[in-house]
Amino acid sequence: MIDVDGLTVARGGVTVFEDVSLTVEEGEFVALVGPNGAGKTTLLQAINGVLTPGSGIVRVDGRPIGDCSARDRGRLVATVPQDTHVGFDFSVEDIVAMGRTPYHTRFGRTDREADNRAVRRALERTDTARFADRPVDEVSGGERQRVLLARALAQDTPALLLDEPTASLDVNHQVETLSLVSDLAASGKAALAAIHDLDLAARFCDRIVLLADGRVLANGSPAAVLDATSLGAAFDADAAVTTHPTTGTPSVTALGERRDRDLTVHVVGTGRTAARVIARLHDAGATVTAGPLPEGDLAAETARARGLETVTAPAFGSLDRGVRDRVARLREEAAVLVAADPPRADGIAGLLDAHIPVVTVDGAGGPDAGAQRQTASARPETTTRVASPAHVLEAVVTVAPERELPADD
Numbered sequence: 001m002i003d004v005d006g007l008t009v010a011r012g013g014v015t016v017f018e019d020v021s022l023t024v025e026e027g028e029f030v031a032l033v034g035p036n037g038a039g040k041t042t043l044l045q046a047i048n049g050v051l052t053p054g055s056g057i058v059r060v061d062g063r064p065i066g067d068c069s070a071r072d073r074g075r076l077v078a079t080v081p082q083d084t085h086v087g088f089d090f091s092v093e094d095i096v097a098m099g100r101t102p103y104h105t106r107f108g109r110t111d112r113e114a115d116n117r118a119v120r121r122a123l124e125r126t127d128t129a130r131f132a133d134r135p136v137d138e139v140s141g142g143e144r145q146r147v148l149l150a151r152a153l154a155q156d157t158p159a160l161l162l163d164e165p166t167a168s169l170d171v172n173h174q175v176e177t178l179s180l181v182s183d184l185a186a187s188g189k190a191a192l193a194a195i196h197d198l199d200l201a202a203r204f205c206d207r208i209v210l211l212a213d214g215r216v217l218a219n220g221s222p223a224a225v226l227d228a229t230s231l232g233a234a235f236d237a238d239a240a241v242t243t244h245p246t247t248g249t250p251s252v253t254a255l256g257e258r259r260d261r262d263l264t265v266h267v268v269g270t271g272r273t274a275a276r277v278i279a280r281l282h283d284a285g286a287t288v289t290a291g292p293l294p295e296g297d298l299a300a301e302t303a304r305a306r307g308l309e310t311v312t313a314p315a316f317g318s319l320d321r322g323v324r325d326r327v328a329r330l331r332e333e334a335a336v337l338v339a340a341d342p343p344r345a346d347g348i349a350g351l352l353d354a355h356i357p358v359v360t361v362d363g364a365g366g367p368d369a370g371a372q373r374q375t376a377s378a379r380p381e382t383t384t385r386v387a388s389p390a391h392v393l394e395a396v397v398t399v400a401p402e403r404e405l406p407a408d409d
């Protein structure tokens with residue numbers, strides 16, 4: 001078990017993080033995520049004893065790392081470093097065999113057979129046995145990364161630290177490597193990996209620790225940590241979190257830095273057109289509210305993933321009073337109403353009867369004649385029609401009341 005308690009580390013006279021505490025239990029695979037420079041590598045180096053903390057303590061299997069000899073540390077913690085450059089001309093097998101060094105005495109190897117077994121097994125599990133005889137500086141960056149994982153496995157430690165273990169791997173080996181680490185954890189190791197790919201972290205790790213602004217910002221299950229608000233705070237950028245259709249785990253799409261506009265838009269509609277309208281306006285910095293959207297609809301999922309205020313209602317059936325009141329309130333707070341591919345039979349005319357400009361957006365199948373008619377008859381003098389979500393921002397900015405800021409695209 002890895003136990004980090006109240007750790008503060010400074011580098012070059014600058015505090016990288018302060019009072020960081022976390023644990024990784026035996027059998028757990030935990031991801032350490034956070035923006036560049038948050039201190040993930042620094043934390044891993046403080047755990048394996050390469051860096052001495054200003055204050056706080058790290059224990060592995062109950063033993064304070066700071067008090068251990070280099071040999072004892074090597075029997076407790078194995079590290080796969082971020083920099084895979086190996087400065088000497090050894091074979092792959094020689095490098096992996098170096099993982100056995102903590103078990104050797106001054107007088108040489110004590111159990112040659114155990115060493116050979118550990119090295120062979122590590123080569124096989126990492127799919128590196130095929131090129132075990134090749135010089136390590138003649139294998140690819142991704143292959144070298146797996147060689148260093150093999151070296152860490154040969155070390156046979158209760159704790160395994162990995163710094164960006166998938167950075168140079170192709171998609172297949174990314175999945176293979178993280179599955180292997182997950183299996184190693186399941187067999188009793190405590191594994192902690194700095195990972196930039198949040199989708200992979202969510203898919204393979206039991207828990208995620210989010211490090212940002214010099215502290216642990218969140219620590220919990222992938223679903224609990226990867227929410228739009230925490231990610232926005234940590235990475236200074238908007239992110240949308242959805243459920244990945246194949247893995248069923250959280251999936252994060254970074255949306256970049258948003259520049260807020262003084263513009264509130266309410267969107268009503270369904271499907272892909274409404275989803276694209278919501279995304280386009282939100283990306284452009286508008287405050288977007290939406291509804292009524294059919295529950296489970298793509299537009300509802302897009303709005304939810306972005307943390308937007310949204311009213312949903314069953315796909316079939318009339319809108320109840322509560323829904324209508326909430327929609328009316330959102331519509332009143334908006335400067336512009338956008339009707340994107342609105343359903344014909346849903347009686348949206350009442351919703352469109354707003355005392356604000358209306359923009360209608362045609363769906364993928366072209367103009368929806370019924371909806372166009374309803375919209376036009378609701379507020380003919382203030383309705384603008386656009387043929388695609390790509391043009392919605394332009395239209396909204398053009399019809400928005402005077403406090404609108406100028407459009408930039």
Ligand SMILES: Nc1ncnc2c1ncn2[C@@H]1O[C@H](COP(=O)(O)OP(=O)(O)OP(=O)(O)O)[C@@H](O)[C@H]1O
Pocket residue numbers: 011012016034035036037038039040041042043
């Ligand atoms: N050798 C060093 N000397 C002084 N400062 C350093 C050193 N290495 C890193 N730092 C600083 O410590 C801070 C944390 O760096 P660290 O590499 O731990 O972050 P990280 O979260 O691993 O970043 P990345 O995601 O880019 O790998 C940064 O501000 C960095 O500039």
